[in-house]
Amino acid sequence: MRIWLVNTGEEIPSDTGKPRLLRTGIMAERLALRGHEVTWWNSTVNHQRKEQRASITTIADRPEGYKLVLLYGRLYAKNISLGRIVSQVQNAREFARVALTLPCPDIILCGYPPIELAEAAVRFAISRQIPVAIDFRDMWPDIIADHTSGLTRVAAIPALSYWNRSLRYTVRNATAILGVTDGFVDWALRRGGRPRGPLDRAFHLAINPTPPAQSDIRDAERFWDEMGVAPGGDHTIGCFAGTLSHRLDVKTLVRGAVQLPEAEKQRSRLVICGKGDQDEELRKLGRNERHILFAGWRTAAEIHVLLRRCHYGVLPYFSTADFIVHYPNKVGEYLGAGLPIMTGLTGQVRSLLEMRGLGYFYSEGNEASVAKCLKLISADRSSFATKQQRALEVYKELFDPERIYESFCLHLEHIAATASLQKDVASDHAMAL
Template identity: 35%
Template sequence: MNIWIVCEGEPLPINGLNGRLMRGGMFATQLALLDYRVTWWSSTFLHYEKKYISDELQTILVNPTLKLKLLHSPNGYNKNISFKRIRYSKDLGREFRKQSRKEDRPDIIYCSWPLIDFAYEAIKFGHEFNIPVVIDIRDFWPDIFIQPFPKRLQPIVKLGISCFLRRKVSYVMKSATSVVGVIPKALDFAKSYGRVLQEQDHVVHLAYDNTPVLTEESSAANFLWENYGLQKNKCIVSYIGSISNRIGDFDTLIEAAKKCEDPSVIFVFCGTGNYFAELTERCKDLKNVIIPGYRNRAEIQALLKLSTFGLLAYRNTDDFIDSLPNKFGEYLSQGLIILTSLRGASRQILEKENCGTYYQDASSLLECITRIHYSTLEKEQMTQNALNLFHREFDASQVYSDFYKFLEATAYVAKNKG
């Protein structure tokens, strides 16, 4: 089967680039290993690093069954929500429209949402050549565009956005062969733009590939954390992700660390981002905080094996309140008890499955850590519940295997209809 992955903004499997593969990347590489012919449409601009790897269209053969088509836009952006990024989206859509006609036609197209114009052109291509298109909703564009504006201006901005973009968004949502999403709210989003949900529309969680790293990589990673003084007998509370103050609620974490008088509790804030320098400066005198910067997959896996708790320390903005980010499954894979500041989907799942808890502020965060850490039976039960939930709903080997079968069946039905 020939499949196109239309997915921008994720790390790419190119030598010399950092970043662990995310959902689209995992789909592309795993499908290629299963002997599908895969073309991954992405961009020469790296979303997380905010830099280019080329100033022109690139075609890269990763292996005999996986090809990267990296489209180029001159409108690289610094802010994730910005007018320049909207222009960037339009550029990629226009380039996809031109370049897609030069490639062998696929049996099915999997397209992640956003970007709006990328998805819009993928749907148009699918209609033109009778090819099924599956839209995977991960972010609620354009609804989140109003967030940077003052509250008093948001109704006006929302009206303007609706005038300019609603037609395209509605076209995509109504016309997709199937709509999937990482949480149930994603399907509600599709409905809000006119889609009548169908049997093939469903939730596919952001799953995590828990394949063990190589022994030599694991040994080096363990040595790193030993040098930081981390041991299994400590109560390690880990945050893995972007160090961005717009996304992460680091004020609460810092306050909790300052208030914490238990010497066995250590906070680890792992990652990089535009708030990294300020976070490091604010925590420089805190002996119970470690900020090791960006770490590779082996080092993250080793850290989580040592940890008791995993932090989902996000602000309750419209685009995050109901999110289940990549690290949700990653924490569960090692049996971590998840502490979330989010009031939406993550809290509901954690409380239902008894494998984590919600905290409101620094005091309640510390109370959760202390209570669970010193209640051995509760801690062991929550750890086991986390592992059970992972294997049932967030293990990539199962979740994505089922999704690949779904893509294959969708392509088969479309082909036989034609």
């Protein structure tokens, strides 16, 4: 079977720093191993690092067994910016152009957003009578309302009108609506005005089931040893690793950590990995604090080792409409490392953590509440072993990548087979007439 995976927001295996594969990258490898002819459509822009991978649209065969198409888009500096929108429009136009030159797939799986590329994938699929599944991972453009106000929001009205029309078209014409939770699937169906069908399903985000190479792990262990993040000490160690965008409330986390009493600081380590729009401001907030470590963008092996040296993971997300119905990738990642989670996030995440006794909670935007929560975690070290076992059990139940990606692959194959059968029935009916 020929399968196209369309998603531009993830790193690829050849990117700088041995990156961690996410949802589409894992699916590309899994589907290729199942014997399918896979093409992954990505962008020339590495969204995480803000680096340009190629100066023109490029097609190459990957050693992992699939074809990679990098669609040209201009480089942009910020996640929320006109430059990014222009880049995404360029990606969509390049997809529409290049798709006509390649053998047609049997099915297309397209991540959402970006909205322009999703619409382009659906339009192409309809023109060739190809089944297309849209995988919803964000509530675009609804989240614009959470990040704009006043004149900025007024100025965004024409764009919002266009995006809303595009969203309705994409949902109404897609063969299947998928998502990272049932909340995302329901939201998409509601925005598109269509009922839920038998092919519409949710698949939780899950981390890459393939562990890093032992040589990379040894290098990572030396790195964290040199950084003073060592196992078996008296410090209570917490971490966050991800893009430091304004969609995350990392500033409140850092300010709360700064407020800790000096004796508590001596017993604590808070490790923040990643880069993004808030990077410089966060470093200024924590510049005089030895217990707060800004480690920059780290490799997959370094994150793997760090998590196994920590006592808890931090999920510093705002409780926006999209996040309260979401299990961000970090949830499964932390639980898979046996870590309880510190968060101010409400909704599905808090309900799960409360029910399973795996959460430490603070009030969103309240740095005093963060400081109080950090002290509580430090005083709760005797429960870490019990919580580790409980976290691993929840991970296996809800976020096991082996089970999730196996089901995801089977579902794509089912969608393609169903569409093929329907096409054959329609053809036979037409011939009978």
